[in-house]
Amino acid sequence: MTVSILIFLPLLAAAALVFLKNEVAKLAALFFAVVELALSAYFLANYIPGSNTQFLVDQSWIPQFGIYFNAGIDGINIIPIMLTTLLVPIIILTTFKHEYTKANIFYALILFMQSGLLVVFTALDGFLFYVGWEAALIPIYFISALWGGENRIKVTLKFFIYTFAGSLFMLIALIYLYTQNPSHTFDLHEFYNFNMTAKQQGFVFLAFFLAFAIKMPVFPFHTWQPDTYTEAPSAGTMMLSGIMLKMGIYGAIRWMIPVVPQGFDQYYPYCITLAVIGIVYASIIAFKQKDGKRLVAYSSIAHVGLIAAAILAWNVTGVQGAMIQMLNHGINVVGLFFIWDIISRKLGTRDLSQLGGIAKNNPWFAVAFLIITLGTVALPLTNGFIGEFLLLDGVYYYNITLAAVAGTTIILGGVYMLRMYKSVMQGPTNDLTLTFTDVTGTERLVLVIICALIIVIGVYPQPILHLSEASVTQLVGEVNAKLNALHAPAAAVPVK
Amino acid sequence: MNTLIVISVLPIVLLYLGLYKAKNALLPVTIVGLLVALGLAVSQWNVDAQPIFSGMMLFDKYAIAFSSISILSTILILALSKEYFERISSHVAEYYAVILFALAGIIVMVSYHNLSMLFIGIEIMSVSLYILAGIKKTDFASNEAALKYFLMGAFSTGFLLFGITLIYGSSGSFDLDVIRDWALTHTAKTVDPMFYTGIMLMIVGLCFKVGAAPFHFWTPDVYEGSPTLITAFMSTTVKTAGFAAFLRLFSTCFASLADLWTPTLMVITVITLCVGNVTALYQQSFKRMLAFSSISHAGYLLFAIVALGINSGNSVFVYATAYTVASIIAFAVLILVQQQSGNDNFESFNGLGKRNPFLAFVLTVAMLSLAGIPLTAGFMGKFFMFGGAVAKMQIWMVIIAVINAIVSIYYYFKVIIAIYFRDAERAELVAPGYVNVVLGLSVVITLVIGVYPNLISNLIP
Numbered sequence: 001m002t003v004s005i006l007i008f009l010p011l012l013a014a015a016a017l018v019f020l021k022n023e024v025a026k027l028a029a030l031f032f033a034v035v036e037l038a039l040s041a042y043f044l045a046n047y048i049p050g051s052n053t054q055f056l057v058d059q060s061w062i063p064q065f066g067i068y069f070n071a072g073i074d075g076i077n078i079i080p081i082m083l084t085t086l087l088v089p090i091i092i093l094t095t096f097k098h099e100y101t102k103a104n105i106f107y108a109l110i111l112f113m114q115s116g117l118l119v120v121f122t123a124l125d126g127f128l129f130y131v132g133w134e135a136a137l138i139p140i141y142f143i144s145a146l147w148g149g150e151n152r153i154k155v156t157l158k159f160f161i162y163t164f165a166g167s168l169f170m171l172i173a174l175i176y177l178y179t180q181n182p183s184h185t186f187d188l189h190e191f192y193n194f195n196m197t198a199k200q201q202g203f204v205f206l207a208f209f210l211a212f213a214i215k216m217p218v219f220p221f222h223t224w225q226p227d228t229y230t231e232a233p234s235a236g237t238m239m240l241s242g243i244m245l246k247m248g249i250y251g252a253i254r255w256m257i258p259v260v261p262q263g264f265d266q267y268y269p270y271c272i273t274l275a276v277i278g279i280v281y282a283s284i285i286a287f288k289q290k291d292g293k294r295l296v297a298y299s300s301i302a303h304v305g306l307i308a309a310a311i312l313a314w315n316v317t318g319v320q321g322a323m324i325q326m327l328n329h330g331i332n333v334v335g336l337f338f339i340w341d342i343i344s345r346k347l348g349t350r351d352l353s354q355l356g357g358i359a360k361n362n363p364w365f366a367v368a369f370l371i372i373t374l375g376t377v378a379l380p381l382t383n384g385f386i387g388e389f390l391l392l393d394g395v396y397y398y399n400i401t402l403a404a405v406a407g408t409t410i411i412l413g414g415v416y417m418l419r420m421y422k423s424v425m426q427g428p429t430n431d432l433t434l435t436f437t438d439v440t441g442t443e444r445l446v447l448v449i450i451c452a453l454i455i456v457i458g459v460y461p462q463p464i465l466h467l468s469e470a471s472v473t474q475l476v477g478e479v480n481a482k483l484n485a486l487h488a489p490a491a492a493v494p495v496k
Numbered sequence: 497m498n499t500l501i502v503i504s505v506l507p508i509v510l511l512y513l514g515l516y517k518a519k520n521a522l523l524p525v526t527i528v529g530l531l532v533a534l535g536l537a538v539s540q541w542n543v544d545a546q547p548i549f550s551g552m553m554l555f556d557k558y559a560i561a562f563s564s565i566s567i568l569s570t571i572l573i574l575a576l577s578k579e580y581f582e583r584i585s586s587h588v589a590e591y592y593a594v595i596l597f598a599l600a601g602i603i604v605m606v607s608y609h610n611l612s613m614l615f616i617g618i619e620i621m622s623v624s625l626y627i628l629a630g631i632k633k634t635d636f637a638s639n640e641a642a643l644k645y646f647l648m649g650a651f652s653t654g655f656l657l658f659g660i661t662l663i664y665g666s667s668g669s670f671d672l673d674v675i676r677d678w679a680l681t682h683t684a685k686t687v688d689p690m691f692y693t694g695i696m697l698m699i700v701g702l703c704f705k706v707g708a709a710p711f712h713f714w715t716p717d718v719y720e721g722s723p724t725l726i727t728a729f730m731s732t733t734v735k736t737a738g739f740a741a742f743l744r745l746f747s748t749c750f751a752s753l754a755d756l757w758t759p760t761l762m763v764i765t766v767i768t769l770c771v772g773n774v775t776a777l778y779q780q781s782f783k784r785m786l787a788f789s790s791i792s793h794a795g796y797l798l799f800a801i802v803a804l805g806i807n808s809g810n811s812v813f814v815y816a817t818a819y820t821v822a823s824i825i826a827f828a829v830l831i832l833v834q835q836q837s838g839n840d841n842f843e844s845f846n847g848l849g850k851r852n853p854f855l856a857f858v859l860t861v862a863m864l865s866l867a868g869i870p871l872t873a874g875f876m877g878k879f880f881m882f883g884g885a886v887a888k889m890q891i892w893m894v895i896i897a898v899i900n901a902i903v904s905i906y907y908y909f910k911v912i913i914a915i916y917f918r919d920a921e922r923a924e925l926v927a928p929g930y931v932n933v934v935l936g937l938s939v940v941i942t943l944v945i946g947v948y949p950n951l952i953s954n955l956i957p
Binding site: 061062063064065127130131134135138142145146152153157160161164165168169171172175176178179 | 807810864869870871875879882883886887891894895898901902905906909913916917948949950953954
């Protein structure tokens, strides 16, 4: 069995959903998403950490350009793949209390997007990677623009043009790599194996970095993000923040740094500085937000900034931290957006100043919100802790000062997250918040699943770290070997 | 060759049918005739082609591929014409006849092997188009379009003819092979100034015909003034043929002297891309937007000639096919919307998603294809163009093209936004069955090529 089944099942499901009635669409979508999860669980069970690419599919696609439908699973992409297949059913479950018009199209778009995301994560061919990258963008554009808030039209167009701009530069870079490599293919490993001059690599690096920095987003390419997260419907925001931004992180680990190590070597100090600036900047802005969803959006920029910094520091600890933090951030941010979805649906507002005291009468909701908040602020024994610890450790190896600045994310994160929790859940109740009724049914189920994941991963992260460890060690080692070979002659010059 | 004969005889038959008032037979006879012509063209595929008519024409794979796409797009456009021509004129037979005469010119244009045939082909096509542009005799805009087109067209034909003469003067022949051999014996430095001037004048003439800037001023007015279906024909079939002729000349004859004309063409390409795109941004009329976007698409198509290589023919073929089917969708939907609302502004498309979901869907796919989003044919077209240009290390050109592609998102998405996100108090829009067939077919072509371009991307050796 190859990964093609994983890629095409959601696509076929999406096509089928278009023809279903609105009432059954929800259940059908959940059914397909769970089947997909079961399939990925099968792959996970048969996956051997550390060995080469598994469940490979390799079909000729456009031979005159050396393009293959080449995809598989290895230690670098197993975690993003699991994240996708795990979060999509959860996200579909979070929408069960919503009644969307044209629900069949809504769920079809979500499954279509899942397919695109899985193409991105499994692709081993540059062209396929690009196609998946864009294929994931189209459905989220329509999800946000059709079911979003008041300013959706302007905001989503900005989002689309912004990300499309980044990805077109990536396309040029990919075509350039194709023309330069001796065997004229888009094959990832071919990209790894050939050498260009430092100048060429520099340009390719910048093109890739632009695409990935916009997607994550890294400061100063983040301006589309808070608006889009705020305006998109909750499920769309969850898809964007939970899964889609991981495309940027994953892209940097797999397609940017190992492909153009010398380009990376020239520019990473600047990039890492941008990432760290983003952490502090977004944290401070998050603190000032009144709209809960917007606050979470900014907190996401801060958290992703740390992941980006750790990747750019490029050592095993940092990249391993990025791997597990992709998963953790996905789970936590989906939890947070779901919390705000519940609040705004029940009370009709997301304004922090109008809320308060919800914890008194709603124990389930209060506990779940607390656990998710603590997971996000990286309290030990929650999933966020292990991730942020490894990330900071990774940055620390690179530069202590930067690590210290980046480390403020833990303090600042604690400040704005706990402030948010306090103003929503504690303090005196008011007329509005008295009407809040505790979570039931699917809401409670989703929150229990998320909280369970937060605690289980927090207490025992080892199996997840083990999934990627061998591959990450190998990848980081290969790149560093190349870079060391580059620096070695310079070091050999005797110092006067 | 048989294709050309069928397409030349067919309009005469149609005129007789018109004379004997057999109106209902016109469309079926045309379509059957064109299908026969298409069949005859395709049947020549595996024949080892030799120049015919004393070296005047050459029906090689290049000619067959472009003839086929021209015939196919004409069939698709004519299939939309049922009832359309009846509404605007009582002499319906002339429409079919003149369109087919233009198509005969197009067949000559894609299969010439002698510069005189290139000229004859372009003239047959152009004269037919002048008539078509002005065929709404009582309509002021249509008359203006015809006159403008005629004056500008005649002017550009002059340039073309000058160019041909000068090239004849230095190489001593109209035959493409002889010119190529002559060019091979010269380098960019030693070539005679007369020949160089000839190439430049031919570039000017051909750029007029394909609507490339700065020779594009006729395009928006002519496209807007002509009946919409004729505009569809002009911006798809005619444009494709223009590029086929352009590329055939340059790849056969002037490839060895590329250093001589590449800089000029590069400048033209960049201007074309930017002018088309930036002007399209400001349009309120959907039809005018398509006219300007067709200019910028001409810019992308010029990439194949600027970065001349073994794949240029295939690139133009893929791009032209993608552009043609997407434009046919756009114009077909425009005709329906225009009938209902009475104008062709973007607002007319408001709420189309509710008024007719199928039309909304196909138009969305068409816009995505024109914008070059993956999984549609338009993306594959752009990918082939950019691939060719990057291989020739024209990275800056590609970057300019990419910036233009980003800009174009804005106006293509304006249509999508109108369709789905703006509401309008209008009745449901019912599309006739034959329109749905054409649209369905075009969407399938767009998506299939978008996923598996190999079907058509290897045709031309």
